[in-house]
Amino acid sequence: MADENKELEKEKQIGEERGASENFGFIKQEVSGGKWSRTQKKRLGRVMTVVLLAIMFGIIASVAYRASDYVLTHFLEDNKRNPVDLRPSLPLGTQIGDSTPDGNVTVDPTVLEQYDLLMKGIRQVAQDLAPGVVTVTTIRRDYDSIFDEEVPIATEHTGIILADNDVEFLVLVNASDLYRNRVDSISVTFYNGAVESGEVTALNKELDLAIVRVPHKNHSEDERKEIRVISVGDSSALSAGSAVIAIGSPTGKNLSVDTGIISSMNDVCYITDTSVSLMYTSMFGYEDSFGILVNMKGEMVGVITNKFADGHKMLQAYSINELQPLLGYMMNDRSPNEFGVIFRDLSKPELDELKMENGIMITEVLPDSVAYQCGFRRGDIITQIEEHEIYFASQFFTVLNHYVAGQKVEVIFYRNGKKIAKPVSLKIRENSIKTVNEAQ
Secondary structure, three states: HHHHHHHHHHHHHHHOOOOOOOOOHHHHHHHHHHOOOHHHHHHHHHHHHHHHHHHHHHHHHHHHHHHHHHHHHHHHHOOOOOOOOOOOOOOOOEEEEEEEEOOOOOHHHHHHHHHHHHHHHHHHHHHHHHEEEEEEEEEEEEEEEEEEEEEEEEEEEEEEEEEOOOOEEEEEEEHHHHHHOOEEEEEEEEEOOOEEEEEEHHHHEOOOEEEEEEEEOOOOOOHHHHHOOOEEOOOHHOOOOOOOEEEEEEOOOOEEEEEEEEEEEEEEEEEOOEEEEEEEEEEEEEOEEEEEEEOOOEEEEEEEEEEOOOOOOEEEEEHHHHHHHHHHHHHHHOEEEOEEEEEOOOOOOOOOHHHOOOOOEEEEEEOOHHHHHHOOOOOOEEEEEOOOOOOOOHHHHHHOOOOOOOOOEEEEEEEOOOOEEEEEEOEEEOHHHHHHHHHO
16 A cells, blocks of 8 residues: 555656646747757758859859850851941942952942043933022012011012023923912022012913013123023933933922922813823922923923922923913013813813814803904814814914914814814913912
């Protein structure tokens, strides 16, 4: 019994010690947690070894790549890179047609010489014609409300000297460009720097052209010699592909030059009692384009216009052959006879269909005109004036002006296949410049 009690006391003591050990075990863990165990130290050592090895192998790989790239680039690569700079690629002293040591330069000197001669020729033509081009300055006076006074506003235009009648220079200008604003006065600056006042004395609204007269009484004989009158060529000698030079303001800028070829000569513009052929070029046209076309002899073969552009972007010009009669009347301050219709030329198939040899068809009769008063209608085909047979509208104008105003001429025409002869009393066409001056 005593032994059993001792055993129980011993077990009780052991249980109390175990409980105390469990209750304060966290203290041991906290105390022991601050130290590295042997296992942890081994793991850390392995990680550091791997990191060091990785760095070492990276350095070795980088050095090896750079070394191999250098070897491949400088010793084994077929296309070895050489240092470059911006020095001339040709050795000093190399002439046109010479070859470099590697044989890369093969230039035909003949081609370049021909191109250089062509450019020199164009430049020479432009320089020779420059004394025939003038700057026409229109001046209008506008009221300035800030300073309470009138101030002059000047606008520059291009003009072409067409003739010298021993008293005045006759300068061709674009009418709508000139009269875009009110005009109070006009001055003309010549190639030699001389400035003179001018006056518009003739205007054709249908062609959009005007003539400015500039007295040269203040010019000395030597000064007049420095001013050039543009000579006239034959536009019928041109064809598609003919080379031409545009002088004046073909680019829309005053005193500019352009070059190109005739691309088409098939269009016609019909105006009152006549027609004028239109030439289209390979040059780009602008809203303010004006001037003249000259052939390779430096002769005027066309007058640049945008009157009939109708959205066409290429530079166009009136053929000088058909334009000459109209310009003749304008330069001499004369008004042509009026019939008062718009025509259309008839093609050979159309004439064959009508069983006619010649004739031009009326497409419009102007109100209050001679033709209107005489009863002519749209669709009538005029074949003859007196003994002159009519083939083209431009020819009709020439024949009509063989006669004087007030004279009666017999006009033969066809209406619905029936031949009719009618006497017509001619009258002078109203001068367009009066209408413009009154409108201002």
